[in-house]
Amino acid sequence: EAGVTQFPSHSVIEKGQTVTLRCDPISGHDNLYWYRRVMGKEIKFLLHFVKESKQDESGMPNNRFLAERTGGTYSTLKVQPAELEDSGVYFCASSQVHEQFFGPGTRLTVL
Amino acid sequence: AQSVTQPDIHITVSEGASLELRCNYSYGATPYLFWYVQSPGQGLQLLLKYFSGDTLVQGIKGFEAEFKRSQSSFNLRKPSVHWSDAAEYFCAVAARFNTGGFKTIFGAGTRLFVKA
Numbered sequence: 001e002a003g004v005t006q007f008p009s010h011s012v013i014e015k016g017q018t019v020t021l022r023c024d025p026i027s028g029h030d031n032l033y034w035y036r037r038v039m040g041k042e043i044k045f046l047l048h049f050v051k052e053s054k055q056d057e058s059g060m061p062n063n064r065f066l067a068e069r070t071g072g073t074y075s076t077l078k079v080q081p082a083e084l085e086d087s088g089v090y091f092c093a094s095s096q097v098h099e100q101f102f103g104p105g106t107r108l109t110v111l
Numbered sequence: 112a113q114s115v116t117q118p119d120i121h122i123t124v125s126e127g128a129s130l131e132l133r134c135n136y137s138y139g140a141t142p143y144l145f146w147y148v149q150s151p152g153q154g155l156q157l158l159l160k161y162f163s164g165d166t167l168v169q170g171i172k173g174f175e176a177e178f179k180r181s182q183s184s185f186n187l188r189k190p191s192v193h194w195s196d197a198a199e200y201f202c203a204v205a206a207r208f209n210t211g212g213f214k215t216i217f218g219a220g221t222r223l224f225v226k227a
Contacts, residue, residue, distance in 0.1 A: 031212055043201065043217040055212055091155065098143050098162075098205045098213045104154030 002026070004103035006092050012109045018080040021106045025074070025094030032075050033100060034067060038088035049075060082110045113138045113206040117218035124192050125226050132187040132221050134202030143205035144185045145215070146176055150198040158200075161185065172196070197225045 005024045013019050025032045034046040046065070047057035051072035060067070064083070069075040079086055087110045093100040114137045124130050136142055146158040159170025166178040176187045185202060199222045205213040 033214065035215070035217075042219045043215075045214045045216070048212060048214060050212060056214070093215070095213070099145075099157075099160060100205070100213070100215055101157075102147070102155040 004092055004094050004101050006090075006103040006106050008106060009104065010107045010109075012111065013082055014111050015084055016081045018078065019082055019108060021077045021079075021090050021092075021108070023075045023077070023092030023094075023103060025092070026101055029094035029096055029101075030072070031095040031100075032069060033093040033095070034075070034077055035091040035093065036088050037091070038085065041088075043091065046077075079108075082108075084110050086110050113204060113216050115202050115204050115216055115218035117200075117202055117221050119221045120219070121222040121224065123224040123226060126194050127191050130187075130189045130192045130196070130223070132200050132202075132223070134185045134187065134218060135183050136185060136202070136204045137183065138204050138206060140207070142185075143213070144176075144178060145203040145205070146170065146174070146185075146187050147201045147203060147217075148172075148198050149201065149220075155201070158187070192223075192225055194225045194227070197223055199223070 007022045032049040035043050037043040045059040048055045049069045052069050066078045089105040089107050091105045092103045116135045144161040147155045158174050159168050161168050161178045169175050174189050199220045201220050202218040203215045206216050
């Protein structure tokens, strides 16, 4: 069974550009989560989907971040416009109950 | 508020020596506890988890952890460290949302260095 996949694995963009990260959860997992780790800090929760609905987006840092989950399958996280402080690793996870399975992460570098 | 504390930012041990990584949590209900490892350039890999039952849990790669409710701790141990264990280790607790479902709260991580 395939695990959680994320694309791209790395992204390097300039300040002010737009980047879209993609996450494909494990098939059949209704819950999908986004987390991120900025340099030297803890891994922090961003938001949680149940199917296509946002259940909790309390961790989203500001309105430059937009997450979607069309049809309750894969999810995208768009950062527009990107700022220097957005650099870090963005993790996606999916679950059926309380054990979350994490993807390999997307390393975002904003220059 | 729920939180996870890993008091050691980094630890250095000799190859073959024993290892203990400390973790304390703050959570009002019965916790679901996890240890993850992240090797350089890799994603998060689950080492072990505690949901209920036996408080000593075995994981992959020879790791084990013991849940001690009285101390709010979930320390990770390995009797003999291998050079390939050099990585960053995260303790985590699954916290329930008010709306149902869970989110993972991570500690800051402990970076393990292994010397020959």
